[in-house]
Amino acid sequence: MLKISKLTKRYGSGDPVLKELDLTVEGDQLTSVIGSSGAGKSTLLRCINRLVEPTSGSIDLNGTEFTTLNRRSLRIARRRIGMVFQGFNLIDRLTVMENVQSGRLGYISTWAALTRRYPREDIRHAYELMERVGIAHYANKRADELSGGERQRVGVVRALMQRPEILLADEPTASLDPKTSEQIMSLLRDLASELKLPVIINIHNVAEAKEYSDRIVGMRYGRIIFDGLPARLGKAEMDEIYAGVPAQDRAQAGAAA
Template sequence: MLAITDLVKVYPSGEQALGGVNLQVEEPQVVAVIGSSGAGKSTLIRCINRLVEPTSGRVLLKDTDVTALSRRALRRARRRMGMIFQEYNLVERLTVMENVLSGRLGYVSFWQAYRRKYPSQDISRAFELLRRVGLEGYHNTRADALSGGQRQRVGIARALMQQPDLLLVDEPTASLDPKTARQIMRLLCELAHEQGTPALVNIHDVNLAQEFADRVVGLAGGVIAFDGAAHELTPAVLNEIYGEEDWSKTIKKPTAERSAGEDRGSMEQESAAG
C-alpha cells in the first residue's frame, strides 16, 4: 500500500532530517511513529504527500510514485492521502460543514467550491461523518467556536471525507488534555480500522502509542531505530530511540490492559463533550 525507499531530506540550512528511511505498510493498520523532537517524524509524514519536498528516495502509494509526479498529478495523488494536524489547521472563520467538505476540494471545480455547491453524495457523507465523530448538529457552527477536541474531530472528518487510501496524522493529541487525547486517539484508530485505511500517526506519548497502535516505528536521528509490534517496546528499545532514561514507569504493564478496556464503554457519552 505504502512503500518508502531510502527517503532522504536535507533542509536548505544543511540540517539532515531524514537519513535514508525505509518503511512498508501493507495492511490497514495503525502505525505509530515515535521519537524525540527533531528526529524527523514531521518531515517523514510531510515528505509522503510532498508538503515537504524530499531530497532523494522514493514514496510509492499503491502503484503511484509520489516523488516523481508533476504538480498536477501530485494534486491528484494528494486526494488519496488524508492529513490530520496537531493544531487542527481548520479554516477558523468557516463553518464545520465548509471545513469538512473542503476534504472534497480535489474533486470539485473552482466555481463549485466558490458557491459551496458540493455533490449531494458528498453532503450526505459529510453528515454521516459528523455523526460518527460525535458532532451531529454542529454543521453550521463556526470552527472558531469549537473546543480543541471538537476541532480535532472536524479535522478527522475532513481527512476521511477524502476517502483516502492512507491517513497521515501529525501529533493529533499534542495540543489536547489527557482525557480528550485518549478519546481522539481511540476515535482515530477505530475509524482507520472501520474504513480499512492504514494510518501513519506521529505521536509523542509512548503510552498512547502502545495502547492504540498496531505497530510502532521508532525514529532516531532521521533513521528507523525500531519497527515492531506495540508490545515489543522495552526499556532497551526506548533507550535506543530516545537515549538513556528510566523507562520502568512508562512501559505498560499487562495489568493496565483491563482499565484501558473499561473506559472504552464510556466513549459514546464522552464523544460530544470532547
C-alpha cells in the first residue's frame, strides 16, 4: 500500500506545486491522475520515488517511509518502485534485452552488468515478460529500430524486471498515436490485474483514463479535488478540474467525459 500524507512541494519562494496532498493507493488498482498542465501531476509521481525532493509530508510504501531515507537506502528502496517514462528513456544503441536487463542493475554486480553476464533467472524472466507484452521476437534488435509503441513496451518490461511493489507511469502514451495509446493503456490495466500491482498513471487524455482506469484522481493547483470511479467523472467534475482551461484544450483532454 502507498500512503501519502500532507505532501507538499515548493520550488524556491513560489507557491507550492503540491499542497498538503493526501492519497492512498493499494491492491491491483489502475489509478489515473488527470488535470491541466501545472496541476502537479508529474511532480506528484516524481516525489513518490524522490526524483523530486518533497518539501514536507510523508510517503509510505508498505511500511517504508521514503522521505527520510538517506542516499544509499533510497537507492535500494527505489528498486521497489517501477517507473515508465513518456520519452521511453531507452539506450538506443543497446538491444531490447540489454535495455530490459537494466531494470536489474540494482540487483546485480557492476562487473556482471558491464560484461552483459546476466543471471540465467533474469534472462528467463525477461523472456517471459517480453512474451507477455508481445516483443520477445525483438530481444536482439536495437532499441532505435523499434516503433514508439514497441519502445514503450520495452520500458514497461524494464520497469517490471525490478519486481516492483508499485508501478508509476508518467504520460506513457503522450508520444504515441491514438491506437497505440489505447494498446498501452490496455496493457497497463491488464498487468495491474495479473500481477496484483497498483499502477498510477499521470495522463492528459481523460477519455482513455475513463476507459481503462479503476479510479480517477483529478488535480487542480496542487490539490486533489476529485477522487472516485470513472463513471462519477461527469461534466460538473470536469468543469471544476479544468476551470479556466480554454474549451478547445479541455475538449482534447476529455471529449468523452
